[in-house]
Amino acid sequence: MPAQPINLFFIIAFSFLLALVLSVYPLPMDFRWWRPEFVLVVAIYWIFFMPLTVSFLFLSALGLFQDLLEGVPFGQHSLGLVIVGYICILSYQRVRNFSLWRQSAWIFVLVGIAQLTDNWVQGMAGRPLSGIQFLYPALTSALIWPVCWVWLNRLTHSHQH
Template sequence: MWLDRLPALVLIVLTLFVAILLDVYPLALEHRIFRPQFVLLVVIYWVYVLPQSCSMAALIILGVLLDVTVGSPLGQHPLVLVVTSYLCLRSYRRVRHFTHWQESLWILLLVACAQLIAYWVQSLSGRQMEGFGFLLPSVASACCWPVIAILFDRLRRLYRISRQV
């Protein structure tokens, strides 16, 4: 029974690993603010495609791994991932019928909410907030969403992972 889900599990883990690598890849200081939230985009995609397989415990473990990897306050990424995946689970039936540009707008809102939560947690740890520049990754993520969704749809079809209803 679990062997049937093995290709999906391997693909999910590999895509998350690549997303973590893209999130920690060093960029120049002036370009870091435009980095899309790759891990969040991958989590959103898999929650939309396989909503019944979404495990909050796995998201918490992934979030703690991200906190340790990136060096953010402990608990920031688990909170962001759980809240975002909850919003995705509440809306995945409607969003599946959106066009790519409508999905991108929804992704913009989801990632902006995630960014607000992340910066709220960082402000609790003493970091100063400066303007609304912290929302630029949500715009970059919304611009990357159609490419990521099309690429992952092709990967999913290649490995014969069906969409769950």
């Protein structure tokens, strides 16, 4: 029985490590605006389906590490992760009963909120973005949500038994 929490810890750590790698994996310039917010999507999954596994302190530290990794203003990802994490904590009981496509729509909203905070931080740093391009990652994150959900769900359930 004690091996189960250790396995869960490694699954969570592996999923976040993979998300961090995917967040900096080189893409052609034409696709840079379309990169999904992998770290945020993985955080949303763990908060929705195991809300006590990810703390706000962990989300803050994860966001700061992602800022360093991506070379963006310090605190940009932390702010988005904590705000979205708070909204997820408030809504997880309702949202995890949604269909997968309705969850995808909710992911679009949550990632859109995080992208708005990222855009605000970029503006404060003197690099404002114009247009609606900053919401493209919200769309691609919503589209990859079903794949992410299925993969993490199978990974979690295969190690619980």
